[in-house]
Amino acid sequence: MIPVLSGFIAILALAWGLNTAALDGGQASLPWLIREQGLYLSGLLSIGLMSLAMVLATRPVILERPLGGMDRIFRLHKWAGILAAVFAALHWLIEMSDDLIKALYGRSRRPAEMEFGGLLGTLRDAGEELGEFAIYLVLGMIVLSLWKRFPYKFWRHLHRAMPALYLLLAFHAAVLAPLDYWSQPVGMLLALLLASGTVAAVIALSGRIGRDRRVQGVVTAVSSPAPDVTEVVCRLGGEWRGHRAGQFAFVSFTGLDRFEGAHPFTIASADHGDRTLSFQIKALGDHTRQLAGRVAVGQPVTVEGPYGRFVLERRDRKARQVWVAGGIGVTPFLAWLDELRTRRENAMPVELHYSTRGATQDPFVARLRTLCADLPDVTLHVHDSSAGTAIKPDAFATAQADGARTEVWFCGPPRLGDQLKAALARLWRRRVRFHREAFEMR
Template sequence: MTHPKANRSSAAPWLGAYLLVVTAPMLLLLLGGSSAPGRGFAWDFSMALGYAALVMFGVQWVLTARFRRATLPFGIDIVYYFHRYLAVCALAIVAVHVGLLFLEVPQALGSADPRRAPAHMTAGRAALVLLATVAVLALARRRLALEYDRWRMTHWALSVTAMVLALWHVFAAGHYLDLPWKRGLWVLFAAAWLAIVLLVRLLRPWRLSRQPWRVAQVRPEHGRVSTLVLEPAAGHRLRFAPGQFAWLTLRHSPWSMHEHPFSIASSATRDDRIELSIKELGDFSRTIKDMKPGETAWLDGPYGTFSIDHHSDSSGFVFIAGGIGIAPVMSMLRTLADRGDRRPLLLVYGNRAWDRVAFREELDQLQQRLDLRVVHVLSEPPAGWTGEHGLITQDLLARPLNSLQAERGDREYFVCGPTAMTQSVEAALAALGVDARRVHSELFEWV
């Protein structure tokens, strides 16, 4: 997945900052030795790994705190993927930390029986078990069919508990914290982590609570899609770039953690009326069609870098969407139409059947307002269908793209749909000679 060219140069400083934050405390703590001298290299290395892993777990909270400036170079979907697999790396580092002590300094671990072991050692063991549980549940959530809201609250509660226990373990053990400045360093780290928790769980919900939205309409679309139309209840606005998304909370307070990310489908020229087109795919999305006008909603956004506005100098755009992946594309097409943009556009839109093609009537109308060509692709076409059918393959894409001729290399490509489709389309575009830097994908399953 690639993101706006204007932001790529700013990615390196953020990656460097991450490495500095993770390694600096470890290196500084090793200065001046340990309160347990004579342990040797295995001891020092094990302690260093333990400190580094704890910092990594602490930084995990920063990665999911939705700081726009930090996520802009990568896209928040990539940051969430980064968060997920860094947790596995941190767990592996903790495992090496414990394994080295077990092999080289077993007396340092003491008894595993909580009735005989020091409380801080039991706290460390409990933290490790909880963090491992958090990682396993996150990676296997869909396979285990865990309900999203319940998993999210469990994920948060276990993570907070594990961090508190891990910090207790570090401070009580006291290794390498014998000097005031070293202990102060970890006090600062603990305070920063606590500040992030309070920001995410108290300050941000409080801010959202002061900007409620009202359900103005629920509009049915083809393909089991419902468009939720929201209007501000207090005169505020949500300024966004076409293609971005927001976190939606319905029938719960902003503090409840019952929020879900959805692409904004409406035109960015109207910031006083937000439309979210949502397909029935899970427990929450199936309730959208039952929402009533006048109900209160909360929006946290906008987020994301999947937008034509990052490529204002492009000669034209190619959109490739599958299913409800059309939602952010509709926002971009509607915005271009409202702006009177006449650049050439191509949309390749895949669906299973014709009666499931969301926005098909509006797409016909947009072809009159834009220089837009729409290519519908059906995997189960009806009798007499003369259009494209099957999957969106390299051979299929080559047909409409060949008509672009020399212009193909000057356009920006936006791909959104199920993960398998996105990966296949990215490979097909590469085989067709499209520069990967011009291909921008929105990951479909990142939470």
């Protein structure tokens, strides 16, 4: 994510720099020139990152391979939006610095402002007013996005206004950009970004995101293996394209709270060719907590997907395999084990570590033991924090370090993943490749 965002920002800055290097500052003083170019650069970075965020919001499957999966696309979308808001705030602050520069350096040698009349003048005035209004709203939405306690069902509907706000800011950028931009590489880049972002915003506002990947189906089984886990089995229509073990899908149940919309859940079963999907849904909020009592057999369901590249077929067969799951993060590994049971030719030695807070009450422990009993190549280790055997990243890494090239696949709590990755990087260094599911859609 960091290399992609850094590279994107570098391209925008380079385009701005090429234009700035060719400018003749004339008689303008340095403080005023810095303010003027700072205004242009911050605005370009803000609208560029917003355009990137808008395109990524359309769930472009074509980018899954180069970017590492839809989970990482969503994370990139999130941070592109956050950075866009940061640069928008900086843009606003630079605009407000007018009076401060006047007080410190006076009005003399200020860059001459171009006068526009007629339609262009009217459009520029409107763009300035609408841009300021939209920036305030965007900043407010970013705050709500980062505030995890704000209910998802309300955040989701507020977030749907972002494409409309983007269109206001795109108009602001198009009419207020310097006229000489449009004959320079920076203008060509800006035009491409605005066009891409506008198309993406229209797709979002028309409700067409993911439409061609939605399939109708019906719930065939509902159970509660634990008080905080709901298992839902669905059979989909013939349009379903199949899935790979470890992928996820967006699921919405007809008749439930329409404010919730579709939620992403990992598919916890392999593809057996019968268009049947199993989901293990953890009670993490109001919607998922009420599913067991509200979803019934025969209920219509809409599934959009599949998405993601946390898949069994990507593993390196020449490297030692270590799989680490924490809590509900076990779901992709349930699908992987299910796949290995039906396709024995894919079997290879695996160390599977499962972290739980209470093994005696955890339904996934028995499920894992049953699956692994048929897979002699898979060695299961259950780490129970209530029994004092929780995963300790340093000890875990030390125990596995024997000089062999190792591939670690992790899905679980972010904090545990960070600790494990840091410990492995410190002890194993280049002998390990660490893969993780970045399953956070907000």
